[in-house]
Amino acid sequence: MRLELGRIRIKDVQFGPATKVEDGVLYVDRAAIEAIVREDERIADVTVELAKPGEEVRIIPVKDVIEPRVKVEGAGGVFPGMVSKVETVGDGRTHVLSGAAVVTCGKVVGFQEGIIDMTGPGADYTPFSKLNNVVVVCEPIAGLPQHEHEVAIRMAGLKVAAYLGEAGRDIEPDEVDVYECLPLLEQVNAYPDLPKVVYVYMLQSQGLLHDTYVYGVDAKKILPTLIYPTEVMDGAIVSGNCVSACDKNTTYHHQNSPVIHDLLARHGRDINFIGVVITNENVTLADKERSSNFASKLVEMLGAEGAVVSEEGFGNPDADLIMNCVKLEKKGIKTVLVTDEYAGRDGASQSLADANPLANAVVTAGNANEVVNLPPMKKVIGHPEAANIIAGGWDGSLASDGSITAELQVITGATNELGFNKLSAREA
Numbered sequence: 444m445r446l447e448l449g450r451i452r453i454k455d456v457q458f459g460p461a462t463k464v465e466d467g468v469l470y471v472d473r474a475a476i477e478a479i480v481r482e483d484e485r486i487a488d489v490t491v492e493l494a495k496p497g498e499e500v501r502i503i504p505v506k507d508v509i510e511p512r513v514k515v516e517g518a519g520g521v522f523p524g525m526v527s528k529v530e531t532v533g534d535g536r537t538h539v540l541s542g543a544a545v546v547t548c549g550k551v552v553g554f555q556e557g558i559i560d561m562t563g564p565g566a567d568y569t570p571f572s573k574l575n576n577v578v579v580v581c582e583p584i585a586g587l588p589q590h591e592h593e594v595a596i597r598m599a600g601l602k603v604a605a606y607l608g609e610a611g612r613d614i615e616p617d618e619v620d621v622y623e624c625l626p627l628l629e630q631v632n633a634y635p636d637l638p639k640v641v642y643v644y645m646l647q648s649q650g651l652l653h654d655t656y657v658y659g660v661d662a663k664k665i666l667p668t669l670i671y672p673t674e675v676m677d678g679a680i681v682s683g684n685c686v687s688a689c690d691k692n693t694t695y696h697h698q699n700s701p702v703i704h705d706l707l708a709r710h711g712r713d714i715n716f717i718g719v720v721i722t723n724e725n726v727t728l729a730d731k732e733r734s735s736n737f738a739s740k741l742v743e744m745l746g747a748e749g750a751v752v753s754e755e756g757f758g759n760p761d762a763d764l765i766m767n768c769v770k771l772e773k774k775g776i777k778t779v780l781v782t783d784e785y786a787g788r789d790g791a792s793q794s795l796a797d798a799n800p801l802a803n804a805v806v807t808a809g810n811a812n813e814v815v816n817l818p819p820m821k822k823v824i825g826h827p828e829a830a831n832i833i834a835g836g837w838d839g840s841l842a843s844d845g846s847i848t849a850e851l852q853v854i855t856g857a858t859n860e861l862g863f864n865k866l867s868a869r870e871a
Contacts, residue, residue: 444533445623446673449515449616453542456493456575464610469543471577471607479602480581485595487584492824494546494561494576499821501565502578504556504829505855506547506593507600507682508571508695511540511607514677522678524659525598526605533624533673538611544574544695545607547600548825549581552593553652555834557688557855558817558847565817568857570864571695578824579603593652597683601694622707624671627717631746634715641718641747642702643738643767644675647684647692647755648723654683655692655755657721663730667722667738669745672703675719686756687834689811689852690783690860701862702753702781717745722767724760731763739770753781754860757811761796772801783808783858784868788850808859809866811835811852819845 452467459470473491480489494500514520517535520527546559559571566572581599583592625633646655648663655662657670657680670679680697703719710716722738725731742750750771754764764780771778780802784794790810823845830841835852842848851857858866 444671444673445621446533446677447536448620448676449536449538450541450618450620451538451611451614452617453540453575456495456543456577458493462607462610464540464614469540469575469607469610476579476603476606479606480579480599483595483599485584485587485591486581486599488582490580492578492580494578494824496561496573498561500561501820501823501827502546502548502559503823503825503827504548504551504833505559505688506552506556506596508693508855509545509600509604510695510698511543511545511604512678513538513608513612515612521605521608522601522681525656525681526601529658531674532677532679533671537677538608538614538616540608540611542575543607544571544576545600545604546571546576546578547581547596548578549596550583550826551829551832552589552596553685554832555685555687556829557691557833558830558853559855560817560820563818564815565854568851568854568864570856577603577607580825589652593683593685601681622673622676624673627745630717631715634711637713637715638748639717639746640706640714640749640751641720641742641745642706643742643750643752644719644721645752645754645760645763645767646680646721646723647686647760649726649759652685653756656681656683662723663725665723667720667734667741669741670719670721672707672716672719675700675703687811687852688855689835689857690756690808691855692755692859692861693856696859696861696863699863702751706751717747724756724763726759731766735763735766735770738767739774742771742776743774747776749777751779751781757783757785758796765797765799765802768802769799779804779806781806781808781860781862783860784810785812786810788812788814806862807868808862808864809851809857809868811850811858813851814848815851817847
């Protein structure tokens with residue numbers, strides 16, 4: 444698989460009579476986007492807003508963030524199995540509107556949704572405050588069941604991102620990054636003297652609005668399997684969940700996974716990155732045992748000497764994280780875990796719901812229980828009252844002046860377990 448990502452730098456976003464990219468500006472036809480969303484009869488109303496870095500704007504509650512892209516060469520299209528046909532992606536050329544994003548917002552789908560502040564202290568905790576955001580505010584028809592509401596909002600975001608991505612089809616990218624991943628035996632033989640490393644990518648799949656999709660398939664229905672890193676980078680995995688905003692892997696996170704990018708950057712230098720094993724985070728003990736057995740078996744079959752394992756969510760998935768670690772370590776595979784912590788507001792509580800002495804190499808993305816104070820903003824897109832009910836908030840989190848006091852978990856991406864944030868910790 445040889446994937447070229449042509450990055451078109453977007454410096455600004457503005458409304459205009461037609462959607463196009465010109466001199467680094469993404470012009471957005473608001474009416475066209477609203478028409479796309481209104482094709483779904485489950486959406487009663489939709490508005491489109493813009494939110495740019497540095498503006499006194501708050502977006503709440505945030506469902507998903509998606510990077511606009513378009514496939515210009517090679518098989519398949521963007522978001523295969525969801526928006527495009529089910530063809531294998533990860534090869535050819537894809538143009539990326541780098542610096543732009545689609546943010547879906549509107550009435551709360553599930554209580555675990557988030558906040559993006561475009562300035563102020565909250566902006567420092569989320570990477571999405573640095574993007575030029577096209578915010579799609581979708582309101583459902585009365586009485587729509589939660590699961591259908593989630594589907595409607597998810598598909599609206601993906602369709603709008605695909606529509607905006609088309610604006611970059613014929614634009615010459617500012618830079619082109621090339622990633623090449625060989626078939627397994629070729630990859631292993633390419634760097635025989637370097638340690639072979641596999642990435643175990645845990646996907647949220649607890650149900651109850653906690654879902655992730657692989658080529659359109661709900662991840663709870665899969666057994667762990669092998670995937671090319673470039674498939675992930677090319678949109679094969681999308682978010683469909685409402686887990687706590689701080690450690691949710693949005694679709695944007697999947698498209699730009701820093702674990703994959705960093706492993707590829709070290710590939711051929713000090714490691715031989717031979718592939719990605721995707722696995723799930725199901726609820727029952729039998730499902731957890733089955734998936735961790737298969738994941739560790741696959742890593743062993745690949746001949747890996749080391750593994751990086753990343754989690755999504757907390758609590759129940761902590762058991763999956765530790766199972767994966769223990770089974771890999773017992774096979775002699777050195778394992779590093781990437782997670783975040785729910786250590787109490789004072790940081791003194793147990794960080795994870797499960798633990799084991801073999802889990803002795805752990806990277807943390809921060810403590811989600813830390814309390815933060817977010818000042819009022821001049822403009823709020825969405826429903827500010829959601830601050831009182833989303834995970835990390837409480838009745839009274841939203842003050843009369845528009846400020847919010849809540850735990851860090853209300854901020855989208857604040858403790859992201861792919862490391863797509865600024866927070867961590869080190870032993871003092």
